[in-house]
Amino acid sequence: MPGLVHIVDDDLSFLTAMERHLRLAGYEVTVYASAQALLDRLPSDCIPSCILLDVQIPDLDGPALQKQLGELGSTLPIIFLSGYRDIPITVRTIKAGAQDFLSKPVSSEDLLRAIAGALAHHRSSRDLQNILNMARARLAKLTPRERQVFDLVVRGKINKQIAHTLGTTERTIKAHRHGLMEKMQVRSLAELVSLAERIGVLDSSGSDEGGTA
Numbered sequence: 001m002p003g004l005v006h007i008v009d010d011d012l013s014f015l016t017a018m019e020r021h022l023r024l025a026g027y028e029v030t031v032y033a034s035a036q037a038l039l040d041r042l043p044s045d046c047i048p049s050c051i052l053l054d055v056q057i058p059d060l061d062g063p064a065l066q067k068q069l070g071e072l073g074s075t076l077p078i079i080f081l082s083g084y085r086d087i088p089i090t091v092r093t094i095k096a097g098a099q100d101f102l103s104k105p106v107s108s109e110d111l112l113r114a115i116a117g118a119l120a121h122h123r124s125s126r127d128l129q130n131i132l133n134m135a136r137a138r139l140a141k142l143t144p145r146e147r148q149v150f151d152l153v154v155r156g157k158i159n160k161q162i163a164h165t166l167g168t169t170e171r172t173i174k175a176h177r178h179g180l181m182e183k184m185q186v187r188s189l190a191e192l193v194s195l196a197e198r199i200g201v202l203d204s205s206g207s208d209e210g211g212t213a
Contacts (some may be wrong), residue, residue, distance in 0.1 A: 002025075002026045002027050002028075002119070003027060003028070003047070003048040003049060003050070003115075003119040003122075004027065004028040004029070004030065004043075004047055004048070004049040004050075005022050005027050005028070005029050005030075005049070005050055005051075005052055005115060006029075006030050006031075006032065006038065006043050006049060006050070006051045006052065006076070007019065007022075007029060007030070007031045007032065007051075007052045008031075008032045008034070008035060008037075008038050008051065008052070008053045008054060008057060008062075008065070009031075009032075009033070009052075009053075009054040009057065009081070010033055010034060010054070010057045010058055011054070012033065015031045015033065018031075018052070019031050021108065022115070025112060027115070030043070034057060034058065034059060034060075035057055035059065035060035035061070035062075035064070035065040035068075036059065036060060038051075038065070039060075039065075039068065039072075042072065042074070043074070043076055045074065045075050045076060045122075045126070048119045048122050048123045048126070049076050049119070049122060050076055050077045050078070050079060050099065050115060050118035050119055050122060051069075051076050051077070051078045051079070052079050052081060052115070053065065053066070053078050053079065053080055053081065054080075054081050054082070055080055055081065055082040055083075055086070055089060055093075056082070056083070062080055062093070063089060063092060063093055063096070066078055066080075066093060066096055066097075066098065067096065070096070070097065075122070075125060075126075075129075076122065077098075077099035077118035077119075077121050077122050078093075078097070078098045078099055078118075079098070079099050079100045079101075079102060079114050079115065079118055080093050080098055080100070080101045080102065081102050081103075081104055081106065082101070082102075082103055082104065083103075083104045084103075085103060099114070099117065099118040099121060100114040100117065100118065102114060132198055132199050135184065135195055135198070135199050136199050138183055138184050138185065139184065139199065139201070141183060142180055142183060142184075145166075145176055146176050146179060146180040146183070147180075148166060149162060149166070149173060149176040149177055149180060150180050150184075150192075150196075151201070152165060152166075153177060153180075153189070153192065154192060154193045154196040154201065154202050155202065159173045159174055159177065
């Protein structure tokens, strides 16, 4: 399945035409005549999806909906559509994380290219999130002592320092270090530190100075 496209626009003729066009292109499509209609049926992040969003819709406009979706934790890429060029709004929505900004009337080629890019972005984001979730699950399975060693290793402490801090021997620390790296499924210290940063255990700017064992 190519993916699911959520279209939000108060122009019913545009919604109908766009839905037909995208279905012919192989996409699943859900349409909403207002921002509130989408919020009432908040789209799931579980399958590759994106939102095609008109800038000017009544009540809650496109940028306001973008902000609210972000606050609700939605990760769906947003492609904005606008009937007129507005550089400040374009810049503001892109800075806020919009995937793309297209002007109406948009060519089929540009539209399908933007949608394909948004869905690819969502797939890669979901894949990365799955990897990080698995890493967090592996971290949770470390023994209390392995977790202590992990926290010190990723902050640059060498085995001798860790052994002194934990009141044990370097040989014991080496064994714990080997075990935790196997459990975390990493092959090097650099990979372990990178993983710690990505799952939020280690601030990339706050690691301690230290050497390698």
